[in-house]
Amino acid sequence: MEEVLKPDLCVIGAGSGGLSVAAAAAQFGVPVVLIEKGLMGGDCLNYGCVPSKALLAAGKRADAVRTAATFGIEVLEAQIDHRGVHDHVHGAIAAIAPNDSVERFTGLGVRVIQAQANFLDKFTVEAGRVLVRARRFVIATGSSPTIPSIPGLDEVPYLTNETIFDVSERIQHLIVLGGGPIGLELGQANRMLGSHVTIFDTADFLAHEDPEAAKVLLKRLEDTEVVLYPNTRVERVEPSVQGVAVHFHKDGESVIIKGSHLLVATGRKPNLKQLSLDRAGIAHTADGIKVNEQLKTTNRRVYAIGDAVGGAQFTHLANYHAGIVIRNALFRLKPDVSAANIPRVIYTDPELAQVGLTEAEAHKQYRRIRIFRAPYSDNDRAQCERQTEGFIKVITKKDGTILGVTIVGAEAGEMLQLWIVAMAKDIRIGDLISLVLPYPTLSELSKKVAYAYYQPTLTKGWLRTVIGLLRRLG
Numbered sequence: 001m002e003e004v005l006k007p008d009l010c011v012i013g014a015g016s017g018g019l020s021v022a023a024a025a026a027q028f029g030v031p032v033v034l035i036e037k038g039l040m041g042g043d044c045l046n047y048g049c050v051p052s053k054a055l056l057a058a059g060k061r062a063d064a065v066r067t068a069a070t071f072g073i074e075v076l077e078a079q080i081d082h083r084g085v086h087d088h089v090h091g092a093i094a095a096i097a098p099n100d101s102v103e104r105f106t107g108l109g110v111r112v113i114q115a116q117a118n119f120l121d122k123f124t125v126e127a128g129r130v131l132v133r134a135r136r137f138v139i140a141t142g143s144s145p146t147i148p149s150i151p152g153l154d155e156v157p158y159l160t161n162e163t164i165f166d167v168s169e170r171i172q173h174l175i176v177l178g179g180g181p182i183g184l185e186l187g188q189a190n191r192m193l194g195s196h197v198t199i200f201d202t203a204d205f206l207a208h209e210d211p212e213a214a215k216v217l218l219k220r221l222e223d224t225e226v227v228l229y230p231n232t233r234v235e236r237v238e239p240s241v242q243g244v245a246v247h248f249h250k251d252g253e254s255v256i257i258k259g260s261h262l263l264v265a266t267g268r269k270p271n272l273k274q275l276s277l278d279r280a281g282i283a284h285t286a287d288g289i290k291v292n293e294q295l296k297t298t299n300r301r302v303y304a305i306g307d308a309v310g311g312a313q314f315t316h317l318a319n320y321h322a323g324i325v326i327r328n329a330l331f332r333l334k335p336d337v338s339a340a341n342i343p344r345v346i347y348t349d350p351e352l353a354q355v356g357l358t359e360a361e362a363h364k365q366y367r368r369i370r371i372f373r374a375p376y377s378d379n380d381r382a383q384c385e386r387q388t389e390g391f392i393k394v395i396t397k398k399d400g401t402i403l404g405v406t407i408v409g410a411e412a413g414e415m416l417q418l419w420i421v422a423m424a425k426d427i428r429i430g431d432l433i434s435l436v437l438p439y440p441t442l443s444e445l446s447k448k449v450a451y452a453y454y455q456p457t458l459t460k461g462w463l464r465t466v467i468g469l470l471r472r473l474g
């Protein structure tokens, strides 16, 4: 016997995007049904942001022990208990999980259905034994790892972001396919935890990032003996005594590298297959669901958000999408999804953070731009912490309007926040010099780079003449 529900809103997928929509709508008193086929919290909590940052945090602790002598502290080598690291990672997930739980959402008044959803027609979604006929639907089904067609890959055990956090023993040698954020973050985390790490990419590493900033990060990886093979295609994979052997060509020579574990991190595809989108008249490609500026699909009752839409894939983007849907569905407002500058951060050490245009993108779009830089080595706090690698680069129009900011270095993601506010509120670079920032903080570097905007004026003859005249007046 099927139950039929008729809520105002039905959200499919209880990850970053879906949970935000469901929580906000429920708090406004709207009847909501939330359907999730897997774990509440989706990729970010269970297989993505949270475990990867927790693993990096463990790696950074091990690295701090390794580099303690620089601070005059002698310690014996870090002893890594891999079961302990595993438990720490899952402890971080467990600490956050109650926020995303069935209990919390039921308490908010949301009807949570734990089943797989698919459309039966333009108006109806089926989930287990429940039929949902909602006024509006939101598809927030996320994405999954793409698996490249490399001969032999099917015959070897390989890891993805969905399985690597279950490993609780030492990874002797991790071979990573893909040098995007996932490959670099997990590659570096494992290196810091004592594994040998080799990363392959079919393209240049960090090809879309500012090349100067990318160089700083890639140098750190190479200095710490992460082996990088850019522009290299793994041709074949086979089982070996150690675990896995990968075959490729380098400088015309055939090379084999053997590792204990293989991680596939070659990009992601939206989870659309099981939804029967065609039955609901929802246009889509393999890259994502087609949406308009308010994230409405070609079925006007249905929105799509987050990774399911394709393009950039971030939790904060899925959350931003959720806000657009709430404003449009509940208040009939028409916010434009392309209006915000979406920042991005790679949480390696050093971090690489970007908001707005890179220098290369700005050159393409504007005839005249100005570029201001300040190195971390100019910052007193960075000297105290011995975190002097990296820089901040700000790209502006001639009048100081900020077009983009790149930061590579310690806490770059935190440092970026000031610039996100400045760009969102149309604050020009020169205005930042009036801020009083606490000393000594890394954030002072942002003020330093802002001073650079006035540097040419300080040496202008007319200004010196005015100051001279005022001095003579007493």
Ligand SMILES: Cc1cc2nc3c(=O)[nH]c(=O)nc-3n(C[C@H](O)[C@H](O)[C@H](O)COP(=O)(O)OP(=O)(O)OC[C@H]3O[C@@H](n4cnc5c(N)ncnc54)[C@H](O)[C@@H]3O)c2cc1C
Pocket (backbone or CB within 6 Å): 012, 013, 014, 015, 016, 017, 018, 035, 036, 037, 038, 039, 040, 041, 042, 043, 044, 047, 048, 049, 050, 052, 115, 116, 117, 118, 140, 141, 142, 143, 161, 182, 271, 274, 275, 305, 306, 307, 308, 313, 314, 315, 316, 317, 318, 347
């Ligand atoms: C290793 C890794 C690290 C990452 N680190 C970061 C980071 O540091 N910062 C950042 O901003 N982003 C990061 N991301 C990206 C981020 O996780 C995603 O962009 C974000 O989770 C997308 O949210 P979403 O709501 O679209 O999808 P998800 O959070 O994945 O949620 C989708 C949910 O829908 C469910 N679902 C799918 N199909 C159905 C169906 N038919 N019926 C019912 N339920 C269904 C799934 O089970 C899942 O729970 C990372 C990703 C990975 C893989």
Ligand SMILES: NC(=O)c1ccc[n+]([C@@H]2O[C@H](COP(=O)([O-])OP(=O)(O)OC[C@H]3O[C@@H](n4cnc5c(N)ncnc54)[C@H](O)[C@@H]3O)[C@@H](O)[C@H]2O)c1
Pocket (backbone or CB within 6 Å): 148, 177, 178, 179, 180, 181, 182, 183, 185, 200, 201, 202, 203, 206, 232, 233, 234, 265, 266, 267, 268, 311, 312, 313, 314, 344, 345, 346, 347
């Ligand atoms: N810090 C963060 O915000 C964060 C962290 C992790 C993931 N994410 C997001 O999750 C998504 C997925 O990340 P990702 O790193 O898997 O994907 P990605 O698409 O960013 O990078 C995949 C990389 O794999 C390479 N590649 C493709 N096929 C290959 C092959 N056969 N062999 C070797 N290399 C190959 C590509 O050239 C590319 O550099 C991204 O959108 C990313 O922004 C964000």
